[in-house]
Amino acid sequence: MNYCTNALKAIYIALFSCIALVTYGQTxxxxxxxxxxxxxxxxxxxxxxxxxxxxxxxxxxxxxxxxxxxxxxxxxxxxxxxxxxxxxxxxxxxxxxxxxxxxxxxxxxxxxxxxxxxxxxxxxxxxxxxxxxxxxxxxxxxxxxxxxxxxxxxxxxxxxxxVNPSFVKQRQSIDQLLSNKRMLNHPNPKTASTMSMCFPGLGQFYAGDYKNGLNSLILTSALITLGIKISIEQSYIDGIFTILPWFQRYYQGGYMRAEKIAMEKRAENRNEVYEKVLQEIVSTKN
Amino acid sequence: MILRKAIFIIILFLGISNVCVVSQEASAYKEFATQFETHKHKETYEFAKKVNNEVELVFSGLFLFYKSFLSSQDAISCVFYPSCSVYGYQTVKKNGIIIGMLDTFDRLSRCHAMSPEEYDVHPETRLFYDPVK
Structure with a gap:
């Protein structure tokens, strides 16, 4: 019995050792x-x-x-x-x-x-x-x-x-598109911000966002009106202390937002120009 | 005859391969079609538009009015994410008016940069993360 087990063990070891000789892994x-x-x-x-x-x-x-x-x-x-x-x-x-x-x-x-x-x-x-x-x-x-x-x-x-120089029309079109500085640089975020500092809402109007411009204008005007009303009915000190913190928040928020709106609008305009330029370039490739 | 057929097949093969090469060339340019695309992220507050009763309707209306006409014009002042108004709305909706309002007052009293509590930082907004518990 013991002899048989040992013999089987030897056979198995020999058999599995041979497998390594005939099989191979991925190269x-x-x-x-x-x-x-x-x-x-x-x-x-x-x-x-x-x-x-x-x-x-x-x-x-x-x-x-x-x-x-x-x-x-x-x-x-x-x-x-x-x-x-x-x-x-x-x-x-x-x-x-x-x-x-x-x-x-x-x-x-x-x-x-x-x-x-x-x-x-x-x-x-x-x-x-x-x-x-x-x-x-x-x-x-x-x-x-x-x-x-x-x-x-x-x-x-x-x-x-x-673009290959033989595509004259496309090259002219690219030239025109990228020479249009108004389209590429309008609206200027700094101008929008300054305009809103001078007159709340104006920067937003300049950037083409009329809803936000009107919203800013109404809000700041309402706060100024309320401040004047309190100043007349009570005292200047009351008016200033009641309204100034609110006014400062919405006034500052207004010109910061005007700058952000102008930046987004300008990025949109630039993307529009880029898309047209890309269209012209691609049209010469197929 | 066989020669003609062979020439025709060769021309056809060259023509097809040429088209493939040209379209590959165009695709190298088209890969950058969205390079300067702008992604506007506008909050729509969909959660406030689903109401179950009149009280929720009033609170949702006030919340949406505040967000659309007042908060949109405000300079960034809240130090938390979600902002105090969103937190207030969510806690009132979850815990009811009394507990919700107390929770909102607590939140407003903590909304400043010198708060002694320590909060996690929200990875996208880089503001203190303090959701309704």
Missing amino acids: TSEIVHFANEQYKVGNYSTSLLEYQRAIFFGEATTGELFHQMGRCSFQLKKYDQALEYFDRAYFAYDTESLKTASLFDKAKCNIVTKNYNIALIDLFGLTDSLPENTYRLKQFYIGLCYFGTDQFDEAKTSFMEA
Whole structure:
């Protein structure tokens, strides 16, 4: 009995030891292949995990893997992580075209996160000898950065460069749109704020928000009227002490709100201009 | 004949691939279509619009009037999230008029920057977080 158990044990050990000889685990290239497939179908978190596995088990880390990991993180809106991976890809790559691709993606990431000045540094770091399509895209990105930092003349030049010179009509249209300074800078938040300081509600009217302007005007006028009434019927001291704290709150709130409304309105106007510019640029691409 | 067919297929393939490349190029630009889009966040106070009886109707009406015409013109002065008016409305609705009003007075007395109590900070508004308990 004991002999049989020992013999069976030996057989099992021998059998399972042999399994290791005939079976094999996933290779790094298979992991990368699977990760690529997951990226294509949009499973970015799985894809990212698989690329990380490939780097962990792989013999060498490559720029491509870091680049793909950056793209996955970008799609997952993990922008800080994406920037780090694009940076690593840039330093891991040894060819200029691949370095350009990773720097482009890094700039894109900085534009999305509205870090326009950092994006500009990345874009100016790109090589001058780019294929035409990439050059036009680079100019578009530069235009975006300038537009985002309120440098509209520079943005105009770059957006026009993003369009092939053969599209004369579109280039003229972009020129006209970005030369319209009134549309881009109106309403001025500081002007709106100052107007509301001088006369409550006026800044809101200037920014085009008539409801809020009227509301502010009625409220502050009512408080002034009440203050005058108390001053006449009782004393000036009573009038001032009763009404001044309320008046100060709504007067200050009024001009602060006028500034905020003007900022929102101006941002809307700028977005409108940008949408038209983008439409013109896209129309030259298909 | 076979040669013609082959040429036709090659031209068709090149044409399709060209269209794909062009549309890919346009999509690189369209990705930034919402880059400068503005997101206005307007409070609608939906919770105050659902009333069950006349008392709630009066309080909801007063609350909405205050929020629409007075609070909207005010400089930011409340140190809490939710604001004292929202807190007052919620506590009256939850605990009834008497306890609710006492709770509201208590809240108003604590609404200043030198309050000795310690509160959590609301991550979005960066104000003291003090909801109705």
